[in-house]
Each structure stands twice: as structure tokens, then as C-alpha cells.
Amino acid sequence: MDNKLMLMIPGPTPVPEQVLLALAKHPIGHRSGEFSKIMAEVTQNLKWLHQTQNDVLIVTASGTGAMEAGIINFLSPGDRILVGCNGKFGDRWAEIGEAYGLNVEKVTAEWGQPLDPEQFREKLEADTQKQIKAVIITHSETSTGVLNDLETVNRHVKAHGEALIIVDAVTSLGAVNLPVDAWGLDVVASGSQKAYMIPPGLGFVAVSPKAWEAYKTAKLPRYYLDLGKYRKDAAKNTTPFTPPVNLIVALQAALQMMQAEGLESIFNRHQRLTSATRAAIKALNLPLFAADNAASPAITSVAPQQVEAEQVRAIMKKHFDIVLAGGQDHLKGKIFRIGHLGFVSDRDILTAIASLEAALRELGYEGSTPGAGVAAATRVFAQ
Amino acid sequence: MDNKLMLMIPGPTPVPEQVLLALAKHPIGHRSGEFSKIMAEVTQNLKWLHQTQNDVLIVTASGTGAMEAGIINFLSPGDRILVGCNGKFGDRWAEIGEAYGLNVEKVTAEWGQPLDPEQFREKLEADTQKQIKAVIITHSETSTGVLNDLETVNRHVKAHGEALIIVDAVTSLGAVNLPVDAWGLDVVASGSQKAYMIPPGLGFVAVSPKAWEAYKTAKLPRYYLDLGKYRKDAAKNTTPFTPPVNLIVALQAALQMMQAEGLESIFNRHQRLTSATRAAIKALNLPLFAADNAASPAITSVAPQQVEAEQVRAIMKKHFDIVLAGGQDHLKGKIFRIGHLGFVSDRDILTAIASLEAALRELGYEGSTPGAGVAAATRVFAQ
Numbered sequence: 001m002d003n004k005l006m007l008m009i010p011g012p013t014p015v016p017e018q019v020l021l022a023l024a025k026h027p028i029g030h031r032s033g034e035f036s037k038i039m040a041e042v043t044q045n046l047k048w049l050h051q052t053q054n055d056v057l058i059v060t061a062s063g064t065g066a067m068e069a070g071i072i073n074f075l076s077p078g079d080r081i082l083v084g085c086n087g088k089f090g091d092r093w094a095e096i097g098e099a100y101g102l103n104v105e106k107v108t109a110e111w112g113q114p115l116d117p118e119q120f121r122e123k124l125e126a127d128t129q130k131q132i133k134a135v136i137i138t139h140s141e142t143s144t145g146v147l148n149d150l151e152t153v154n155r156h157v158k159a160h161g162e163a164l165i166i167v168d169a170v171t172s173l174g175a176v177n178l179p180v181d182a183w184g185l186d187v188v189a190s191g192s193q194k195a196y197m198i199p200p201g202l203g204f205v206a207v208s209p210k211a212w213e214a215y216k217t218a219k220l221p222r223y224y225l226d227l228g229k230y231r232k233d234a235a236k237n238t239t240p241f242t243p244p245v246n247l248i249v250a251l252q253a254a255l256q257m258m259q260a261e262g263l264e265s266i267f268n269r270h271q272r273l274t275s276a277t278r279a280a281i282k283a284l285n286l287p288l289f290a291a292d293n294a295a296s297p298a299i300t301s302v303a304p305q306q307v308e309a310e311q312v313r314a315i316m317k318k319h320f321d322i323v324l325a326g327g328q329d330h331l332k333g334k335i336f337r338i339g340h341l342g343f344v345s346d347r348d349i350l351t352a353i354a355s356l357e358a359a360l361r362e363l364g365y366e367g368s369t370p371g372a373g374v375a376a377a378t379r380v381f382a383q
Numbered sequence: 384m385d386n387k388l389m390l391m392i393p394g395p396t397p398v399p400e401q402v403l404l405a406l407a408k409h410p411i412g413h414r415s416g417e418f419s420k421i422m423a424e425v426t427q428n429l430k431w432l433h434q435t436q437n438d439v440l441i442v443t444a445s446g447t448g449a450m451e452a453g454i455i456n457f458l459s460p461g462d463r464i465l466v467g468c469n470g471k472f473g474d475r476w477a478e479i480g481e482a483y484g485l486n487v488e489k490v491t492a493e494w495g496q497p498l499d500p501e502q503f504r505e506k507l508e509a510d511t512q513k514q515i516k517a518v519i520i521t522h523s524e525t526s527t528g529v530l531n532d533l534e535t536v537n538r539h540v541k542a543h544g545e546a547l548i549i550v551d552a553v554t555s556l557g558a559v560n561l562p563v564d565a566w567g568l569d570v571v572a573s574g575s576q577k578a579y580m581i582p583p584g585l586g587f588v589a590v591s592p593k594a595w596e597a598y599k600t601a602k603l604p605r606y607y608l609d610l611g612k613y614r615k616d617a618a619k620n621t622t623p624f625t626p627p628v629n630l631i632v633a634l635q636a637a638l639q640m641m642q643a644e645g646l647e648s649i650f651n652r653h654q655r656l657t658s659a660t661r662a663a664i665k666a667l668n669l670p671l672f673a674a675d676n677a678a679s680p681a682i683t684s685v686a687p688q689q690v691e692a693e694q695v696r697a698i699m700k701k702h703f704d705i706v707l708a709g710g711q712d713h714l715k716g717k718i719f720r721i722g723h724l725g726f727v728s729d730r731d732i733l734t735a736i737a738s739l740e741a742a743l744r745e746l747g748y749e750g751s752t753p754g755a756g757v758a759a760a761t762r763v764f765a766q
Contacts, residue, residue: 024407027395201627244584
């Protein structure tokens, strides 16, 4: 049905009406007092969202651009780095490191499994020469729906003492507790089209004083993504290059909504959506791709056996106008992914599960009692 | 007055209502058939706008990001390049080259003067060893309102035979004739918030087959702005990284408007707006910063003597809600700039000139007969 589309993918996520209307305002000049006022406000609110006093800088780029900025500003050619790889995005950060001539050592796990913090500990403890310059971790691995144990890995990085911790928080920031200062995270990158509830186009990078120390001697070439330029101009509430004014105004509206809801409520809501989704999938007797103790608050991956994942997605789209994500790379056709981050309510989960039950029925799936999924989700919401 | 803002700066430029409404649509999934259809259409229309069969790739970035992509994809450390520098943006491309370790040779002119093509000819003819790998030219120098003689410089580059011609067309593309194929331009970069009539956030890079040959051996590191990835995915009507869906939908609407107006009409309109603005400024006896034979079709710079440029801007903003641009770097306070590119009509020029006359009057300026500016602009429009 025209104009009925419901996005349940891990980005772009649904955008609230007041954010869309902010987006549609006539642009204002970016070298004006009015715009500087907006920049000052969003910068403050970004720090609130990140639970940090560190700089949080805005770049015009996708999440990958933000991550690249998070890598190239703090390292030099040949630097040894550890990269956690248990999905498409971990692999991507390894690729960026290699593209820039870093000495990349991967710490891997099967896609769908969390990274093992012990492997990081061993490598970091063995590095008595302190040659490891950074550890890069994808907090919520969007490709699989796995939440990596960042807190523990970070503890091992802190014990090492030298290495920076660089975090891909693209689908975790604003969905799960990520206290940047309390944990001492050096570089945290995220993107607008996720829990921020605005369309894609903005990347965010939080940078600690320790990371700025590394910046001083980092030798990888950079210009457009040179965060030093952004920091210098952010102090004057402006930007080194023309910012996407409309997206910044939309960001202002979205951050105001997030502040009104409150951090704890936002995290609780994402936890509740995740629990309800997973309870429903279990009640439908469909295999969850990630284990309960490593479940991302942003996305739930399902690996159906008796039905084809792509057929489920096709019917969900065709009959119910609900967009689910498919598997990426070697998981293509093997899983489907239900996004539940950002502007998503309990009602949306009931809608998605009810529609999923109908789609399964249409595919002749008989592995569960009709209504079992909705009933299970309802039980979670009733708690 | 609230909500009365009129932008007459060289970007962001005014955005038509139907483009704003397109921007405010709920985002759709970027890995969908619907989005691929939009990508296919905008790609075709971008080629039309560039008058080229070359690839025209879209990056999520400001114009500077597009230019950086235009440089780092085709060159290697130590490569000798000639960069035309007669304003802030020429200087910026030299800075990017230096940041990436290129051997940058500047060809300079005073800010406000056009580059001398003869200086390029001499250097290119002297380079019998064919060591010059690229010549970088800012077509319309936004900081001064000067249009450089790209056509002649390009002829000298073609006579050299080896060097690529890399063009900053950020404020010229869509405002003045720039036949990419007819002239054989290798790399042409532009940005969305200019003649495209959409908000900032998208960069565009047109790439010739000769530039793709250079890409094969170019050794500067890159990942997020690696145009090879964009080319590969563009062939499948998709993108390597999450595109700013809403801006792409806005681009679709804007390009449809441009097609309806027609290239020749668009160029004629910009020429007419420029002529009318310059005629008015002359009639007001204010000094134009760029000469008639080097006037940008995007922006007119004025260097007032008897009044302060910044005071003119302040009154234009305060009393008439018209935003003019100031001077940049050492031109700060010395010039003001009237943007007239993109969604700008004859009426807008009359409005701006009439308001400018009133502002001058308020500042006690007596260098011209009241109404002389509007009369001069009117005469141009009547032709």
C-alpha cells in the first residue's frame, strides 16, 4: 500500500514527524549567529547522550566515514592494532586499517558469536613492549545482532595502559548504556540514522584527551576528516566545512526528544523491545542467531530453518509493508534481521510480530501455535 | 521578522518547496528496489547535468570531501601537481595536496583576479619529462566571485597530454556551461547546496576513463572516499555505504526541476542574474571586486569604499532579512558577496538591489541617485 512503509531495519530507522518537519525547514546560513546557537545546543546534547565531557564532533559522512575519522586521526603507518572481527563491520574496520597501511591483527569469532575478551587480554598482556597502539571493537555488530562485551575488553585495554580503545557504537549509542567517561573510551563513532532517529548523513566521533595526545604525533594523511579542524571550529560553535544544515536542525529536534524521554528510559525501552522480540521469536520456535547473553539492543537476527528467510522478508514487505533486513555477505538468505532501535515503540513490535506470524502462516510454517508470538511479546510488555 | 530569511549567499542556496517536501518524506530502505530506481534516475540526470557519459558518483560529504575524493583517488605520494590559487578554495586544494604528500606547485593570482592561462601553458610546455600528473583549477572561485578561464587552461593541459585536469566546479556546475565530455574534463567535483538547489550534505564527482586509468596505479590511501567502490556499486544502482536517503530523494526532485527548465535556460538565467546584479552595483557606484570578463555566474563580490561591508551586511540582515556573505580570510570586512545561484529569479535580484539601496541610504551613502540600482537591473531584465 502506498505510503504505508514501516522500516524495521537497523538504519535508516523511523523518523518522528517533528524531526521530518525540522528537516524540511528552509536552510539558514551556516556562518550565522542562529546556526552557532544550534551548534552549541546540539554539541551539549551530544555530550549528554555520550555521557562525556570529551569533544563530540560532527562530520558530514556515513557511519563508515565517522569510523575512518576515528582511525586515521590517531594512528601512523605501520602501527599495530587489534581489531575485533565477528561480523561485516568488524571486518570493515580491519579493511580500513589495511587500506591505511596499519599492521592489523584480527581477533575473530564466528559471525553470530560474541568476541572473547580473553583473546584480547592474552594479546594485550603479551605485549610488554607496548606496541599495540589501538584496539578497535564493534559494540553492537549490526550484521549479526551480537552485542560484544566492550566493558570487559576495555578493562583489558586499560590494564595495557598504552593502547587506545576505539569503538564502533553505530548501532549501540543511544540504545544501550555506553558511559564514555566512566569507562574511559577514547574514540567512539556513531551515525545519525540509528538511535538518533534522524536520516543518514551525519557521523559523530567522541574523542578523549588521551586520543588527542595521540593525534599530535599521528602521521596518517587526512584533510576532510581531520578531526583537529573540527575541534578547533567546534570551540567557536562552527564547522570547518559547510555542514548539512537541515540534518543539524533535525538533529537538534531529535536530541530534544531524547532528552525529554531521558537516557534511562531510552535504554529500558530498547531492552524491553529486545526482550519482547526475542521472546516472540522463541515462542514461534524460530532459531535466534545470537545468544541471549550477547543480544544487541538494536537488532534481532533470526535464522529460520523450515522457511526461507528471503521469502519471509518478501511477504512481510508485500503484504504488510514492513521492511526487514536480510543477511549480509555469507549470511545472505540465511537470516533475517528485525531492527528495533530509535523511534520504535512496544506497539511496533506487536505489529511486526503479528505480521510475521501471518507471513509464516502464508509460507505453510506450522512450527508454532497461531498467536504464540504476540502472546509472548505481550507477556514481556506486561511485566 | 521570523521565518522571512532570504539567503543570498553562495550556499546553502534557497531550496524550492517541492524539494523541501521531498526531503521531509519518511526515509525508505537504501537496499530496496525503490531506492535503486531513484539511484538509477538521479545518476542519469546527473550525467545530463554534467553533459557527460562519464561516471558521476555521489558521496556523503561536503564539497571539500568531493574535492578530496577527486584528488586522492588519482594520485600517488610525491606526484607533481599544478594548483591554481586565486582565492580560498584554490588554496584549500593546495592544502589537501600537501596534506597527502603531493609535490604541489601553485600558480597564483591576486584574490579578485583570474588565473592567467599563460602561466599554466609555460609550466606545462616546460615539462617535457611529463612529470606533472594533474592540474587543479577552481572554476568559479566562491571566495572572490571570479570565474577562471577553465576552457583555455584545459586546452594547455590537453596539449601536455599526460596530466589530468581536476576541476572544482562547486559553484559553477549548473550555473554556467561546463560540457564535461566536449572539453574532456577528467575529474569534476561539485556540491549539493549550490546550483543543485538542495541542502548541503552531498558531493558529486564525475570521473573520465583517463582518470580511471590513473586510479589503477594511484597509491594514496583511501577507503571511505575510494571512488572505485562507489563506481562498482553505482553499476548496480546502489552505494557502498549508507547514503543520505532523504537528500537523495530531494536531489531527485531538484534534478527533475532542472530538466524541466532545461540546461540552456538555466545558464541564461544565471547569466542574466549576474548581468543585472553587476549593472546595478555599477549604477550604485560601488566597486565590483571582479572584472566583467572574469565574473562568476554564481556570486558577485562588492568592495565598497565609503561604507563598511560588514555594516551593509548587518543592515541587510536586520531590516530586510537578507543574508549576504562576507569576505573570507584577508578579505574579511573588505567585501560583501551577493549569491545568485540555484533557485534564484529575476525578482530576487530586484528585491536584493532595492534592499541594498535602502541599506546604503541608511548608512548615509550618497554615491548614487536613489533608485539607480533597481533601474539598471530592470534595464538588463528588459533586454
